[in-house]
Amino acid sequence: MLKNGIEIASASEADMPAIEQLAKRFDLDCENISMNQFLVAKRNNKIIGFGRLRKYPACTEIATVGVIPEEQKRGVGSLLVKELIRSGPDEIFVTCVISGFFKKFGFQLVKQYPSVLQKKVDFCISYDFKPEEVFVMKFSK
Numbered sequence: 256m257l258k259n260g261i262e263i264a265s266a267s268e269a270d271m272p273a274i275e276q277l278a279k280r281f282d283l284d285c286e287n288i289s290m291n292q293f294l295v296a297k298r299n300n301k302i303i304g305f306g307r308l309r310k311y312p313a314c315t316e317i318a319t320v321g322v323i324p325e326e327q328k329r330g331v332g333s334l335l336v337k338e339l340i341r342s343g344p345d346e347i348f349v350t351c352v353i354s355g356f357f358k359k360f361g362f363q364l365v366k367q368y369p370s371v372l373q374k375k376v377d378f379c380i381s382y383d384f385k386p387e388e389v390f391v392m393k394f395s396k
């Protein structure tokens with residue numbers, strides 16, 4: 256998919272080192288990363304953003320969404336999230352500290368969620384977020 260010079264595509268093996276490096280730099284979830292989970296956004300063949308559908312036995316979540324600082328606020332993150340939603344199952348979760356961003360796409364806060372996501376909540380809290388700043392949200396098609 257190409258929009259405003261931004262290409263969104265499935266990640267290739269060659270994209271993975273850069274994705275992992277950027278994800279670490281942004282303190283994002285780097286657990287169990289694999290190529291077939293990721294979409295990448297590129298401009299002039301350079302990775303400017305990425306995101307993945309992380310599948311657990313009990314649910315799927317959008318995870319590890321990042322856009323390089325100089326390309327933020329230009330719609331790249333939104334393009335990635337919309338495409339992840341489109342290619343994902345009917346029910347998708349996200350665990351985040353930026354509920355306002357995900358609300359725009361139709362994610363709603365949920366108080367009850369699959370227990371595997373508690374680990375993700377704890378991961379966010381370990382990065383100095385307060386429990387009340389971490390949200391689990393659900394999108395239903």
Ligand SMILES: CC(C)(COP(=O)(O)OP(=O)(O)OC[C@H]1O[C@@H](n2cnc3c(N)ncnc32)[C@H](O)[C@@H]1OP(=O)(O)O)[C@@H](O)C(=O)NCCC(=O)NCCS
Pocket residue numbers: 281283318319320321322323326327328329330331332333334350351352353354355356
């Ligand atoms: C969050 C992130 C992916 C958004 O990507 P982006 O390309 O800047 O997003 P877009 O340009 O598509 O959308 C920007 C919109 O999101 C909102 N937004 C961006 N960051 C936000 C934040 N931290 N909290 C709330 N809203 C946010 C902007 O206000 C803007 O809203 P508007 O369109 O109504 O003006 C990007 O800022 C990023 O990589 N941040 C660091 C990593 C991160 O926090 N990832 C989330 C992991 S769950």
